[in-house]
Amino acid sequence: MLSYRHGYHAGNHADVLKHLVLLGLLQRLLSKDKPFTYIDSHSGAGVYDLNSAEARLNTEHASGISRVWHSRSDDPLLSLYVGRVRALNEDGRLRWYPGSPMLAADCLRAEDHMHLLELHPAEVEELRFNHLHGLGTDDRVSIHQRDAFEGLLAITPPEPRRGLALIDPAYEDKQDYQKVVNTVLKLQRRWPVGIVAVWYPLLARQRDRSAWLKSAFARENLPDLLSIELSVEEQAEDFGMHGSGMLIINAPWQFREQMQATLGALMKELSAGCSFTIDSPGSVVTRG
Numbered sequence: 001m002l003s004y005r006h007g008y009h010a011g012n013h014a015d016v017l018k019h020l021v022l023l024g025l026l027q028r029l030l031s032k033d034k035p036f037t038y039i040d041s042h043s044g045a046g047v048y049d050l051n052s053a054e055a056r057l058n059t060e061h062a063s064g065i066s067r068v069w070h071s072r073s074d075d076p077l078l079s080l081y082v083g084r085v086r087a088l089n090e091d092g093r094l095r096w097y098p099g100s101p102m103l104a105a106d107c108l109r110a111e112d113h114m115h116l117l118e119l120h121p122a123e124v125e126e127l128r129f130n131h132l133h134g135l136g137t138d139d140r141v142s143i144h145q146r147d148a149f150e151g152l153l154a155i156t157p158p159e160p161r162r163g164l165a166l167i168d169p170a171y172e173d174k175q176d177y178q179k180v181v182n183t184v185l186k187l188q189r190r191w192p193v194g195i196v197a198v199w200y201p202l203l204a205r206q207r208d209r210s211a212w213l214k215s216a217f218a219r220e221n222l223p224d225l226l227s228i229e230l231s232v233e234e235q236a237e238d239f240g241m242h243g244s245g246m247l248i249i250n251a252p253w254q255f256r257e258q259m260q261a262t263l264g265a266l267m268k269e270l271s272a273g274c275s276f277t278i279d280s281p282g283s284v285v286t287r288g
């Protein structure tokens with residue numbers, strides 16, 4: 001079952017959170033003069049047209065990037081992120097939104113490597129097209145049409161060993177929660193130095209699922225575990241997703257403090273009903 005297409009959701013509040021965290025983690029990897037590997041287990045199409053029929057169906061970007069992209073914040077991470085979006089929309093009209101592969105591709109140096117995994121044939125085709133026309137024909141980038149959970153384990157530990165895996169399932173299939181936990185535990189054993197960032201939704205009607213995922217991670221005593229959640233106003237019944245979170249393993253030093261400042265700055269751009277929490281599952285919660 002592969003009915004999910006990210007084009008319907010591109011640039012929403014969940015993308016804003018996920019892509020801020022992604023850029024923040026990539027900046028940490030870039031801060032050392034040593035190569036790294038980036039793995040995107042669920043890559044999507046790479047870049048999205050917000051004028052497409054899919055994006056216009058629910059205009060989900062209205063609660064996300066549309067509110068943020070004019071930000072003049074001096075928070076370095078927030079300005080880096082909005083700068084990337086502005087660079088794609090040079091005429092000052094928001095039309096193109098970068099997916100995680102494109103945001104990461106812009107960070108790669110000569111010795112860095114990127115693996116992009118995606119199963120949906122149409123998304124892979126678009127990713128290859130974007131790879132060729134937007135991301136450049138590039139031998140630092142490998143595109144794999146394969147299952148994320150199987151593929152992720154097959155290509156780890158990667159070379160270079162330093163690096164980051166983003167795990168961003170659509171959770172269309174509720175088995176994905178269990179698959180995420182099983183895969184992350186195996187991944188951690190194979191690749192203990194890898195930073196792992198897992199996205200998850202906060203669902204109005206299935207609140208127990210995100211709580212289950214967090215407690216499954218908390219029980220495993222994973223190193224430097226951080227959970228960062230962004231909640232927006234409750235949406236109309238049929239939307240269901242009132243926020244999202246990121247679970248990070250091997251979170252870099254003072255990443256919590258950095259995200260606290262960035263999400264604090266983000267709150268000034270989003271609507272009044274938004275809030276965030278940062279915690280190390282099993283310990284102290286920081287609210288904003």
Ligand SMILES: C[S@@+](CC[C@H](N)C(=O)[O-])C[C@H]1O[C@@H](n2cnc3c(N)ncnc32)[C@H](O)[C@@H]1O
Pocket residue numbers: 002004005006018040041042043044045046098099100101117118119120123146147148149168169170
């Ligand atoms: C939330 S979207 C990815 C968005 C992208 N990471 C970004 O931030 O721009 C999830 C993607 O996972 C793909 N997908 C779903 N099941 C998959 C699987 N088992 N293996 C690989 N990709 C899968 C979907 O086709 C979809 O493109």
